[in-house]
Structure formats: C-alpha cells, structure tokens
Amino acid sequence: xxxxxxxxxxxxxxxxxxxxxxxxxxxxxxxxxxxxxxxxxxxxxxxxxxxxxxxxxxxxxxxxxxxxxxxxxxxxxxxxxxxxxxxxxxxxxxxxxxxxxxxxxxxxxxxxxxxxxxxxxxxxxxxxxxxxxxxxxxxxxxxxxxxxxxxxxxxxxxxxxxxxxxxxxxxxxxxxxxxxxxxxxxxxxxxxxxxxxxxxxxxxxxxxxxxxxxxxxxxxxxxxxxxxxxxxxxxxxxxxxxxxxxxxxxxxxxxxxxxxxxxxxxxxxxxxxxxxxxxxxxxxxxxxxxxxxxxxxxxxxxxxxxxxxxxxxxxxxxxxxxxxxxxxxxxxxxxxxxxxxxxxxxxxxxxxxxxxxxxxxxxxxxxxxxxxxxxxxxxxxxxxxxxxxxxxxxxxxxxxxxxxxxxxxxxxxxxxxxxxxxxxxxxxxxxxxxxxxxxxx
Amino acid sequence: xxxxxxxxxxxxxxxxxxxxxxxxxxxxxxxxxxxxxxxxxxxxxxxxxxxxxxxxxxxxxxxxxxxxxxxxxxxxxxxxxxxxxxxxxxxxxxxxxxxxxxxxxxxxxxxxxxxxxxxxxxxxxxxxxxxxxxxxxxxxxxxxxxxxxxxxxxxxxxxxxxxxxxxxxxxxxxxxxxxxxxxxxxxxxxxxxxxxxxxxxxxxxxxxxxxxxxxxxxxxxxxxxxxxxxxxxxxxxxxxxxxxxxxxxxxxx
Numbered sequence: 001x002x003x004x005x006x007x008x009x010x011x012x013x014x015x016x017x018x019x020x021x022x023x024x025x026x027x028x029x030x031x032x033x034x035x036x037x038x039x040x041x042x043x044x045x046x047x048x049x050x051x052x053x054x055x056x057x058x059x060x061x062x063x064x065x066x067x068x069x070x071x072x073x074x075x076x077x078x079x080x081x082x083x084x085x086x087x088x089x090x091x092x093x094x095x096x097x098x099x100x101x102x103x104x105x106x107x108x109x110x111x112x113x114x115x116x117x118x119x120x121x122x123x124x125x126x127x128x129x130x131x132x133x134x135x136x137x138x139x140x141x142x143x144x145x146x147x148x149x150x151x152x153x154x155x156x157x158x159x160x161x162x163x164x165x166x167x168x169x170x171x172x173x174x175x176x177x178x179x180x181x182x183x184x185x186x187x188x189x190x191x192x193x194x195x196x197x198x199x200x201x202x203x204x205x206x207x208x209x210x211x212x213x214x215x216x217x218x219x220x221x222x223x224x225x226x227x228x229x230x231x232x233x234x235x236x237x238x239x240x241x242x243x244x245x246x247x248x249x250x251x252x253x254x255x256x257x258x259x260x261x262x263x264x265x266x267x268x269x270x271x272x273x274x275x276x277x278x279x280x281x282x283x284x285x286x287x288x289x290x291x292x293x294x295x296x297x298x299x300x301x302x303x304x305x306x307x308x309x310x311x312x313x314x315x316x317x318x319x320x321x322x323x324x325x326x327x328x329x330x331x332x333x334x335x336x337x338x339x340x341x342x343x344x345x346x347x348x349x350x351x352x353x354x355x356x357x358x359x360x361x362x363x364x365x366x367x368x369x370x371x372x373x374x375x376x377x378x379x380x381x382x383x384x385x386x387x388x389x390x391x392x393x394x395x396x397x398x399x400x401x402x403x404x405x406x407x408x409x410x411x412x413x414x415x416x417x418x419x420x421x422x423x424x425x426x427x428x429x430x431x432x433x434x435x436x437x438x439x440x441x
Numbered sequence: 442x443x444x445x446x447x448x449x450x451x452x453x454x455x456x457x458x459x460x461x462x463x464x465x466x467x468x469x470x471x472x473x474x475x476x477x478x479x480x481x482x483x484x485x486x487x488x489x490x491x492x493x494x495x496x497x498x499x500x501x502x503x504x505x506x507x508x509x510x511x512x513x514x515x516x517x518x519x520x521x522x523x524x525x526x527x528x529x530x531x532x533x534x535x536x537x538x539x540x541x542x543x544x545x546x547x548x549x550x551x552x553x554x555x556x557x558x559x560x561x562x563x564x565x566x567x568x569x570x571x572x573x574x575x576x577x578x579x580x581x582x583x584x585x586x587x588x589x590x591x592x593x594x595x596x597x598x599x600x601x602x603x604x605x606x607x608x609x610x611x612x613x614x615x616x617x618x619x620x621x622x623x624x625x626x627x628x629x630x631x632x633x634x635x636x637x638x639x640x641x642x643x644x645x646x647x648x649x650x651x652x653x654x655x656x657x658x659x660x661x662x663x664x665x666x667x668x669x670x671x672x673x674x675x676x677x678x679x680x681x682x683x684x685x686x687x688x689x690x691x692x693x694x
Contacts, residue, residue, distance in 0.1 A: 380492075383531040385583075388489050389543035389599065390517035390550065399542070403533025403582075 004062045005041055011068050012037045012147055019092035021150070023119030028127060035137050036146035037336050043140040055323045055355040056265055056294040061237045066179035066209045068148065071098035075174055075203055083170060083201050083231075086416040091168040097180035098151045101366055107167055115183055118154035126154065131241040133215040140400040141239045141265075145213045149183035152212075155196070157222075159189035166195035166414050167352075168225075171180035173210065173232070174203045184214040189193075190247070191221040195414060200240075202233035207262075212240040219249040220274070225413060226254040231424055232261045235291060241267040248274035255412050256312075257421060258284040258293045259428055268297040272306035272334075284408035286428045287320035294323035310341040315432065316352035327359040330367050337367040345375040346404045348430065350398075394431070401429050442467045442638050443508075443607055448499035449663075450487050456497070457483040459663035467606070468635040472649055472674060473642045475660030475680045481642045484660070485611040489523035489639075490516050503607065517543075518550035522605035524596040526612040531583040536595070539583050540565065540602055546604055568601040572628040588642060590621035597628040606634065608639045612650035626651030646678035661685040 015021055018036075022029040036288060045062040046053040061362050074095055080103060084091065091108035092114070099114030106112050118126050136143035137213045153169045171182050188194050198209055210232065230238055238261045258264050264287075270279050285293040299308045314322045324343045344353045358371040378400050386396035402425070409421045443465040446520040465471055473601045475481050488496050488501065490513035497524040501508040508516060531539070544564075545555040547631055556564070569576055584592050593613055610629070614622055629652050633639065641654060649657070649671065657673040658665045659682070666685045667673065 073587070142570065206633065356521070378530075381529045381530050384489075384491055384513060385525070386543075387513040387541075388491075388517055389603065390514050390521055390527075390546040392514045392544055392546065393512070395542070396514075398533070399534055399539075406533050 005044060006064065006082065007065055007067075009037070009041060015068060015148060018051075023116070026119065026123055031121070032131060033147045035364070036143045038147075039136055039181070040143035040147060041244060042141055043138075043143060043290050045427055046140055046440065050115065052296065052325075056263070056292065057266070058239075058263060061209060061239075061263060064177075064209070064237070066177050068150070069175035069178035069180065071096050071100070072175055074102060075172060077103060078181045079203060080170070080172065083172070083415070085168050085197060085420050089166055089168050089416065092153050093135040093170045093172065094151060095172050095353075097171075097173050097182060097412045098176055101404060102230050102345040107163065107165070109161055110158065110163065111154065111155050111166065115152045115154040116150065117186060125156075126185065129215060129217065131188060131215075133245050134213050134218065134241060139241070141211050142213055142241055145181040145183060145211050147230040149181040149213070152183035152185070155186045157192040157194050159190045159219075160191045161189065162193040162342040163195065165429075166197050168188075168197045168199065171210065171212070172196070172199075172202045173205060173208045173236070175208070176205045177207055179211065182210065183213070184213040186214065186216040186378065187225055188218045188222045190214070192219075193223045195225040196227070197229065197417065199231065200238065201230035201231055202236050206235040207237075208232075208234045209237045210240070214240075214242045216242065216244045217244045218244065218252055222247070223251045224253070226252065227412060227417060228254070228256045228261070228266070229421070229424075230257065230261065230264055230266070231259045234262065234291060236261040237296075240265070241269065244279075245275040246272055246279065249276035250274075252257055252276045253280040254282065255408065256281075256295065256410075257425070258283070258285040258294075258295065259424055260287060260291050262291060264291070264293045264338040266295045268295070269300070270298070270301045270308075271302055272308065272367055273300075273302045273304050275303045277303070277306045279308050281308070281310040281312070282408055282411050284405055284425070285312070285314045285322055286405065287314075287316055287322055287427060288428060289318045289320065292321045292323070293319065294325075296325045298313070298327040298329070300337065301328070301330040301337045301339065304335045304337070306334065308340070311408075312343045313404065313408055314343075314345040314354065315348065315401060316345065316354065318346040319351045320351075321353045321411060321421065322355070324354075324359070324373070325359065328361070328369060328371070330360075330362040330364050330369065332363045334364050334386050335366045337364060337369065341370045341371040343373040346401065347375060347377055348401065363403075384413040398430055402426060406431070442504060444502040446500050448484075448487070448501060450483055451496045451497055452483060452493065457663050461660075462497070463658065463665060464486060465607070465638045465640065466489040469656065470633065470639045470641065470652065470654045470655035471677070472657045473640060473660050473665075474644070474646070474657060474677055477644070479660045480663040481644075481660055482611055485523055485526075485609050488521065489513060509643050515550075517603070517605075518547050520606035522600050522603060522608050524593075524600060524608065524610040524613050526615065528584045528587075528592040528596055530585045530587075534583050535579075535584050536581055537562075537565065537579040539597060543599070544602055548569050555660065558685045559570065564602060568598055571596045571601050571631055573624050574598050576660055590618065593617060593621065593625055594628070597625055597632075601628065601632060608637065609642070611642045611643060613641070614643055614645065622648065622674060623651060630672045633687055634670055646674045649674045
C-alpha cells in the first residue's frame with residue numbers, strides 16, 4: 001500500500017515555497033508551516049485507537065486523494081444567493097479557500113479582510129495571534145491546516161464597537177476533490193459586540209475536504225454570538241476546530257449546525273481563562289443516510305466564577321451515526337464554577353447509532369457541575385395527541401421532529417439567520433403532508 | 442350516532458372493558474360515572490384509537506361506520522373528539538399553529554378549503570371567548586407550562602374550533618376549582634347542539650350540576666351496570682358505588 005501521507009508531503013513542497021504562500025517572503029511563517037507539516041507527517045491521520053477518535057473512523061479521508069485547488073472561476077452571485085443570510089448582511093466569501101472580493105460585501109467600522117491580505121498589510125498583528133491558540137502538537141488536522149492554509153478571514157473588532165449586523169464568512173467549494181484549509185483569526189476588543197457566522201457549502205461538487213481552523217480571542221467584557229453552519233454535500237468531508245480564548249467577564253454564545261457530509265468532525269475548545277467569563281455552547285446535528293457527525297467540545301474552566309452551558313441535540317435518520325464528546329475541566333483555581341452540559345438525541349430509525357460521552361474532570365471543590373445525555377424516539381403520547389386532532393401520522397412525526405430541532409434554531413438571535421436555518425433544517429427532516437409553514441416555520 | 446356492543450378491551454394484558462354496551466344518539470349528552478379502575482379512561486382511549494389498547498371483542502359503530510377500523514386521525518376527521526384527562530405538553534409546537542394544522546387537516550378531509558392564518562385567527566379568537574382563555578396562551582407551546590385549569594380550558598377551546606360531532610370528555614372536571622369548572626361547563630353547554638352528541642366521563646357528580654346530562658350510566662368492572670336519568674347521579678353522590686361491588690359483576694362474553 002502506498003503511503004497515504006505522500007501526496008500531502010508533495011503538495012506541501014510545491015506550496016510552501018510559492019511566492020504567495022508566505023505573505024511575500026516572511027520567514028517566520030515558512031518556518032511555522034514547516035514545523036506543522038513535520039508534525040502532521042509524524043502524527044499521521046488519527047485512527048480509532050486514539051481515545052479522541054474512538055468512534056470516528058476517518059480512514060475514508062486518509063484513503064481519498066485531494067489536491068490544493070486554485071480559486072478557479074468564480075460562481076455567479078445568483079448561485080450564492082440561497083446560501084446568503086440576507087443581501088444586507090456584510091460577507092466575506094471564499095471560493096476554494098481563497099478570498100473572492102468580487103463576491104464579498106465588506107463591513108465598515110472594523111478590520112475585515114482576507115488573512116492573506118492581512119499578512120501583507122499587518123504582518124506583526126497576524127504573527128502575534130496566528131497559531132497562538134490552536135496548538136497542533138497533538139492534533140493532526142490542526143497541523144495540516146497550519147501547514148497548508150492559504151486564506152481565511154481576519155477580523156478585528158475595535159474596543160467598544162457594537163456591530164448591529166452579523167458578519168458572514170461563507171466558504172464555497174466548487175472544485176471536485178479539492179482540499180481547502182480555511183484559517184480564520186478573530187479578535188474582539190474589550191466590551192465590543194459581534195455576531196459572526198461561518199458557513200460552509202458545496203456548489204456543484206460532491207466529494208471534497210474542508211479542514212478549517214478558527215482562532216478567536218474575546219477580550220474583557222466583550223460579547224460574541226457565533227454561528228457555525230456546516231451544510232456541504234452528502235459526500236463531503238469536514239473537519240474543523242474552533243479555539244477560543246475568553247477574557248474577563250466576556251460572554252460567548254455559539255450555535256453549531258452540522259447538517260451533513262459523509263464525515264463531519266467538529267472540535268470546539270474554549271478556555272475560560274479569566275474571572276467571570278461565560279460561554280454557552282449550543283449545537284444541532286442532523287445526519288441522514290450513512291453520514292457521520294462527530295462533535296467534540298472542551299470547556300476548560302481555568303479561573304473562578306466562570307459559567308458554561310452546553311446543549312447539543314441530534315436528529316438521526318437512516319443509517320446515520322453521531323458522536324458527542326463533551327469534556328469539562330475544572331482546574332484547581334476555578335472555584336465557584338457553574339457548568340451544565342446536556343446532550344439529547346432523537347432517533348428516527350432503528351439503524352442509527354449514537355455515542356454520547358460526557359467527561360467531567362473536576363479539580364476544585366466548590367463548584368456546581370451537572371451533565372446528562374438521552375437517546376430516544378418520538379414521544380408516543382405527543383404523537384397520539386396530534387393524531388387525535390386530525391393530523392396524519394407522517395405529519396405529526398414531522399411536526400414533533402421539527403419541534404425537537406427548533407429549540408436550537410430559536411436560540412439564535414438574528415431573525416434572518418433563524419429563517420435561513422429553519423429552511424435548511426426542515427429540508428433534512430422526513431416529509432409529511434402538513435407543511436412546516438402550517439406550524440409556524 | 443354511536444353504538445357500542447359487547448366491547449372488550451385489554452391494556453397491558455389485563456382485561457379492563459368486559460362487555461360494555463352503549464347507544465348514543467345525536468343531540469344527547471351521556472354521563473358515564475364510575476370509581477377508579479372501572480374502565481372510564483380506557484373507554485375514552487379506545488374510542489379515540491390510542492394504541493396499546495387492544496380490543497379483544499365487540500364492535501363500535503359510529504355514523505354507521507366501523508370506528509375501530511379507523512386510524513386516530515381519521516376518527517378525528519370524521520368528527521370524534523377526545524378531551525384528554527391529561528392533555529399532553531408539546532414543547533416547540535406553538536398552540537396556534539398546531540390547532541391551525543389540525544383544523545386544516547379536518548377541513549381537507551371534509552373536502553373544504555384550507556384556512557389561511559388570518560381566517561383561522563378570527564375563528565380562534567371567537568372561540569377563545571367561549572372558555573375565557575388568555576389569548577397569550579395561543580403563542581405558547583401546546584399545553585407547555587399550562588396550569589391544570591388552563592389545560593382543560595384549552596381542550597374545550599380546541600373542541601370549539603374543530604366542531605366535532607361526538608365529544609368524549611375524559612374527566613374534564615378533575616382538578617378544577619369551582620370557577621374554572623363553571624367556565625369549562627359553560628363552554629360545554631355552548632357546544633351542545635341537536636347535531637352533536639357528548640359523553641362526559643366523570644368521577645364526581647358536581648360537573649353534572651352545570652351540564653345537565655340526558656342519561657347517566659354507572660360503569661363498574663368494565664361494564665355499564667346501571668343506566669338512568671340525571672337523578673342517578675345524585676343517588677351515586679349520596680350512596681357511592683358500593684351497591685355494585687366489582688367482584689359481583691358478571692362477565693359477559
């Protein structure tokens with residue numbers, strides 16, 4: 001058998017010395033990339049022998065061949081429209097991993113540009129943050145991204161700035177068998193307020209690999225609402241890690257919608273590293289067919305008086321599989337921690353499987369921590385209640401399934417985004433003769 | 442309208458209904474009274490088509506059709522309505538939209554046009570007054586966080602919106618204070634009509650102070666052991682069910 005890593009090594013060698021790769025010759029970046037690639041080659045792709053990958057066999061990714069795509073021809077705005085939240089919402093569009101200024105509408109009042117451009121214009125700022133929050137020593141996909149990223153979003157929200165509209169980062173893959181390694185760097189200044197949407201879609205292609213890293217710094221007293229929407233083709237592979245460092249009394253709410261791909265693996269790592277920081281992690285995953293969606297979250301309570309809330313819900317159909325692994329660490333100094341974690345799964349067929357694993361590691365003694373996980377079917381009493389009022393069984397099932405998922409959509413504040421999400425989620429649920437508009441969608 | 446003959450039904454392997462007979466004509470209001478465990482709620486659920494209730498013998502004819510052969514949703518569309526003893530809470534489904542979907546399903550079944558949100562709202566607002574229901578409850582999820590009284594009002598409100606022909610009310614009076622009971626009873630009375638039949642299943646006589654039944658039946662051991670007029674309810678209230686000890690009820694087959 002040939003070495004599955006060889007194509008990555010070869011792609012890297014071609015890529016790393018190209019003039020555009022390192023912001024016009026910045027040696028520190030070339031060095032970082034080389035270190036990361038060396039580490040990736042040492043680690044290799046993770047296997048189910050590793051605890052973090054026990055239920056997620058990514059050998060289909062390791063066996064497939066992907067290539068670094070050129071940006072290629074840009075899609076028409078018309079083709080993007082179904083993936084936009086609204087015409088008025090500022091957006092940075094990336095096509096096959098590269099910024100497409102022609103398709104983007106930039107926000108004002110903040111620094112919002114492509115990371116590749118930022119590297120030219122403000123290399124010191126980029127260098128300060130890049131790879132500072134997303135360690136790659138033990139994470140093969142992070143290492144691969146760090147070696148091979150070509151672009152992503154660079155956002156800096158100045159102190160006390162309050163943005164009244166979300167900022168949408170849209171990643172579109174249009175090249176077959178492409179691998180794209182989006183790299184985002186987001187710095188939210190003290191007491192600033194930001195709503196950020198990352199969405200990933202396939203346009204006219206089936207198999208491809210997205211391997212994204214987002215590093216986010218939320219400074220003192222800042223408030224961030226983050227939505228990650230993964231809605232690629234049913235044959236796409238998606239691995240993504242978001243790493244967040246939260247400052248004192250900062251507040252983060254995140255909503256992860258994983259709506260399909262052959263294998264989707266999301267890692268979310270938040271460090272509550274200063275007093276009074278709060279985070280709320282919401283998630284919805286809807287795998288169908290033979291899809292596998294794996295969500296790994298880690299909340300690291302480093303400092304006292306921090307709180308975290310986590311609710312991840314899954315709706316599984318067909319032969320779909322889901323993995324939820326929620327780790328909460330409470331360090332010795334993190335007294336008065338208040339952490340709650342819940343994972344609920346609604347199973348619509350007998351052939352699905354769910355592995356739900358809470359992991360609480362508590363080293364402080366004055367803390368409140370709770371967790372729970374459920375796997376169940378549609379509630380029979382609710383079903384009968386709807387049917388007893390004349391609603392047919394398929395529609396009643398549909399309404400109840402949607403209601404289960406809708407709790408997560410309702411938590412998103414922005415109305416346009418809510419509408420966008422409800423349409424996407426409804427499309428992925430079983431059909432019935434009562435339209436979901438009839439029940440308020 | 443409804444003819445129940447020699448109905449036997451099991452729940453969880455245990456025979457609860459043991460040869461029940463009942464004839465209900467349109468326009469009539471029947472009260473079925475009985476002690477706990479006599480089979481009152483089982484009868485209600487069998488009529489509505491709840492699964493896990495296994496009919497082992499007998500037949501139920503509704504408007505000349507075999508009711509037991511119909512799916513629950515078709516029974517509802519044919520005009521059978523069960524007001525639940527314990528209305529189910531359904532988080533995530535707004536009351537208003539749930540009821541609109543239900544009414545439109547029933548209308549569609551009858552070959553009538555579906556109502557849009559505005560027309561539906563007009564009907565809903567009108568019927569809410571009937572049971573003095575807080576319009577805010579319509580925006581909330583179905584029964585979610587409703588008080589006991591609010592749930593029962595909501596059942597009668599649904600009944601008013603769906604305009605069924607056979608209303609089966611399963612202990613609608615239970616758990617209500619006297620004011621709520623009066624409101625619910627007024628709603629029921631307003632829905633009495635020569636075209637509509639009602640079966641009130643109750644444990645206590647007090648509902649019958651407000652809704653005058655045409656017939657009162659005593660259910661004991663899964664059968665109707667005595668039938669009479671409203672005076673039977675008063676007798677029951679005074680003397681209890683002791684005169685029909687369960688063990689002495691002969692099982693008809």
